[in-house]
Amino acid sequence: MNLELTxxxxxxxxxVRRFVREEILPLELNLDPDADTLDPKDQARxxxxxxxxxxxxxxxxxxxxxxxxxxVTRTLIAVEMAxxxxxxxxxxxxVFGGAGLAQLFEATEAQKAAYLYPTLRxxxxxxxxxxxxxxxxxxARAIQTKAERVGDHWIINxxxxxxxxxxxxxxxxxxxxxSPDKGRGGVTCFIVDTDTPGFHVRRVVHTLRSAHxxxxxxxxxxxxxxxxxxxxxxxxxxxxxxxxxxxxxPYAAGCIGVAIKAQEMALDYVPQRETFGAPxxxxxxxxxMLVDNELDIKQALWVTLEAASKAQQGLPYRKEAxxxxxxxxxxxxxxxxxxxxxxxxxxVAKDLPFERWFREMRIRRIGEGPSEVQRHxxxxxxxxxxxx
Amino acid sequence: xxxxxxxxxxxxLEDALVGVHGQLGVFALADAKDNTLFIGYAGGRTxxxxxxxxxxxLQTTEGAVRxxxxxxxxxxxxYRECLMFYQAQFGCLPPLNPPExxxxxxxxx
Numbered sequence: 208m209n210l211e212l213t214x215x216x217x218x219x220x221x222x223v224r225r226f227v228r229e230e231i232l233p234l235e236l237n238l239d240p241d242a243d244t245l246d247p248k249d250q251a252r253x254x255x256x257x258x259x260x261x262x263x264x265x266x267x268x269x270x271x272x273x274x275x276x277x278x279v280t281r282t283l284i285a286v287e288m289a290x291x292x293x294x295x296x297x298x299x300x301x302v303f304g305g306a307g308l309a310q311l312f313e314a315t316e317a318q319k320a321a322y323l324y325p326t327l328r329x330x331x332x333x334x335x336x337x338x339x340x341x342x343x344x345x346x347a348r349a350i351q352t353k354a355e356r357v358g359d360h361w362i363i364n365x366x367x368x369x370x371x372x373x374x375x376x377x378x379x380x381x382x383x384x385x386s387p388d389k390g391r392g393g394v395t396c397f398i399v400d401t402d403t404p405g406f407h408v409r410r411v412v413h414t415l416r417s418a419h420x421x422x423x424x425x426x427x428x429x430x431x432x433x434x435x436x437x438x439x440x441x442x443x444x445x446x447x448x449x450x451x452x453x454x455x456x457p458y459a460a461g462c463i464g465v466a467i468k469a470q471e472m473a474l475d476y477v478p479q480r481e482t483f484g485a486p487x488x489x490x491x492x493x494x495x496m497l498v499d500n501e502l503d504i505k506q507a508l509w510v511t512l513e514a515a516s517k518a519q520q521g522l523p524y525r526k527e528a529x530x531x532x533x534x535x536x537x538x539x540x541x542x543x544x545x546x547x548x549x550x551x552x553x554x555v556a557k558d559l560p561f562e563r564w565f566r567e568m569r570i571r572r573i574g575e576g577p578s579e580v581q582r583h584x585x586x587x588x589x590x591x592x593x594x595x
Numbered sequence: 596x597x598x599x600x601x602x603x604x605x606x607x608l609e610d611a612l613v614g615v616h617g618q619l620g621v622f623a624l625a626d627a628k629d630n631t632l633f634i635g636y637a638g639g640r641t642x643x644x645x646x647x648x649x650x651x652x653l654q655t656t657e658g659a660v661r662x663x664x665x666x667x668x669x670x671x672x673x674y675r676e677c678l679m680f681y682q683a684q685f686g687c688l689p690p691l692n693p694p695e696x697x698x699x700x701x702x703x704x
Contacts, residue, residue: 239640
């Protein structure tokens with residue numbers, strides 16, 4: 208097993224690192240500490256730069272015009288992209304572009320023409336609507352939104368909670384129960400235009416994140432054409448599950464990136480800060496915090512890269528993705544917490560990014576499936592059919 | 596007319612600013628008939644928080660004599676929600692707010 212990066216990976220990582228340090232960090236000095244967007248002029252300028260770097264639209268498959276980047280390299284890039292104040296929820300403020308909703312790559316040609324291609328061109332935005340007030344970690348049972356077929360249309364009634372981006376989106380993937388008694392075999396995914404009568408964004412849900420908010424949605428007799436079913440009727444759970452598993456790797460990578468940046472700041476700070484006539488770095492209590500940080504970061508990084516490597520090779524990676532998400536989100540929280548402690552009062556002030564990372568990192572242990580669910584996934588993979 | 600901060604009473608500016616110091620939060624300014632003129636926020640880089648931001652804003656908000664103030668650390672999401680709420684009610688932003696890229700909200704009335 209070769210743990211060294213290839214020459215190409217090293218070059219790409221160095222390029223993204225330089226971009227974050229030279230382009231993103233200086234802009235953040237003048238932004239609100241909780242900002243998740245750039246000035247539109249800066250945004251456009253930086254998108255031009257990432258395009259010229261050949262790294263725009265990182266998650267778009269090469270067949271659709273994206274850069275041909277393997278998942279391990281993509282994970283390394285995600286680690287670098289998160290190394291700034293807004294890095295957890297707005298890595299590089301989106302100037303590397305996105306693929307939109309990866310599930311649309313499996314859509315019909317008509318659906319691709321209506322939704323995927325406009326999204327890739329930046330003309331449309333989508334959102335992913337899975338979680339409900341009844342729960343998000345167990346969609347097979349928790350989904351109560353119902354869709355009933357009437358002729359060529361489906362009538363959808365229900366609600367969704369914790370949905371990001373729905374208020375600004377042009378369409379969304381909405382999961383609804385189409386066969387009440389079939390559990391995970393009774394869920395269907397619909398592509399829904401947000402201007403459909405009966406689609407409502409009812410409220411903003413305020414959380415520890417001040418900028419990147421979630422919303423609550425309500426659907427009242429929302430009529431969606433049958434042609435907007437994504438995949439097959441009653442096969443939506445597989446689409447949701449695939450997305451949940453796939454998403455755990457970049458989610459972990461973001462936490463690692465922030466942890467690396469926090470550790471780097473602490474390593475710069477403790478030799479300079481003196482207490483009782485000696486630098487903080489001479490204190491064993493501080494040294495051990497730094498050592499524990501390093502262990503947390505390395506463990507999380509290797510587990511996450513292993514998950515990416517398995518996914519890249521087409522091997523089963525559900526267990527590894529769950530391990531990456533679990534290890535990285537918990538490690539990231541510990542690292543940021545220790546760094547805040549080392550910085551003392553400065554650590555909790557909005558002058559430095561720790562307080563934002565601390566708040567947002569806490570969400571990471573819950574979002575995309577809480578730690579307990581990841582442990583459940585891992586246990587199920589370990590025990591297989593013997594688990595009841 | 597109502598604003599997005601309806602649970603907070605309109606108060607005369609002098610009264611409203613009493614007890615508000617360096618906190619973070621959102622606010623609305625209105626004329627004597629309680630027509631909302633401007634919705635703003637005091638964020639993490641605002642000198643002297645709400646008091647500083649409102650005092651500064653009054654220099655450019657002619658006719659503002661009343662205010663609603665909400666102290667919150669979720670000032671950015673709350674600010675955007677207030678603007679979206681106003682837009683949902685009136686179909687436009689408050690007269691002195693600059694154009695802003697916002698989402699759509701259809702709150703229960």
